[in-house]
């Protein structure tokens with residue numbers, strides 16, 4: 404089996420590439436990644452020199468390149484992680500989200516159709532469903548109601564993928580997962596941002612009142628779920644993946660501080676994200692009923708491991724936070740009444 408994994412130098416994609424190479428000794432993986440600010444070849448050092456992994460730097464919007472890869476490497480299946488993935492950046496500048504997330508997915512689908520690909524798994528998100536009140540959970544039939552430019556670009560890609568199944572019979576599956584955490588997550592996202600600031604005694608910027616709720620899942624559980632859907636999922640189906648761990652942002656931040664033995668006085672509430680969704684919660688019952696999957700890693704255990712990973716991998720994150728990321732950080736939090744990272 405040869406898989407084309409797109410976005411495999413990002414957070415979840417790199418974890419997935421390593422997971423699949425470990426799990427299937429006979430699989431080959433072609434990893435296509437543009438290496439945007441979020442893509443990092445250092446995420447893949449563990450598999451450097453592995454002959455079953457081929458890294459190609461390139462854009463999923465490049466139709467000719469994508470088609471040539473499918474033909475040249477005799478690709479059987481695509482798992483599409485490549486995306487602009489950060490909600491705050493989509494609020495600052497949405498067009499790249501439309502280009503990569505919608506147009507890029509369209510290019511992959513078209514190439515898949517021409518190549519008669521056997522499987523296409525579109526990696527999506529719970530954010531396509533919009534925001535919940537205090538009760539209830541998202542199920543696969545919940546109407547799409549994306550609120551941010553990021554979420555609407557992902558919802559558009561989902562609809563395009565389903566249309567390719569309906570119209571052309573392309574073997575599409577969609578997974579929609581809740582918030583991931585774990586090793587190699589880019590430090591703009593909530594958990595690594597808070598870990599790094601706490602470790603370095605910087606203020607921890609928490610949006611609004613800190614009461615926004617997310618359903619956290621360890622990236623290894625997400626990878627295992629995608630693996631299962633890829634092999635046993637049904638064409639044309641959507642699968643919700645969640646961690647069964649609803650937590651308010653402020654409580655996530657407090658746990659990190661507690662583990663690092665740092666004072667809560669480091670918490671600084673900042674102006675809220677515009678249109679910030681209040682609550683997400685996934686009902687992943689279909690994954691359990693149909694594929695026998697449930698998340699395994701308890702948050703209490705996973706968060707401690709993750710904090711320890713960032714402690715051990717200072718070189719990895721120091722190179723990131725010293726570069727272009729600094730400018731972004733200043734723009735986001737400097738303008739929200741926070742002192743910048745320096």
Ligand SMILES: NC(=O)c1ccc[n+]([C@@H]2O[C@H](COP(=O)([O-])OP(=O)(O)OC[C@H]3O[C@@H](n4cnc5c(N)ncnc54)[C@H](O)[C@@H]3O)[C@@H](O)[C@H]2O)c1
Nearest residue numbers: 410412413414415437438439441442462463485486488583
């Ligand atoms: N992080 C989460 O909590 C979460 C939850 C559910 C779903 N998802 C989805 O999972 C996928 C991966 O998320 P992530 O957090 O790993 O993101 P990430 O930002 O860490 O990685 C994205 C990767 O895609 C690459 N990329 C961007 N544009 C590209 C293009 N045009 N062509 C080729 N490569 C390109 C980047 O270089 C990067 O390596 C995304 O599709 C995201 O929507 C993420």
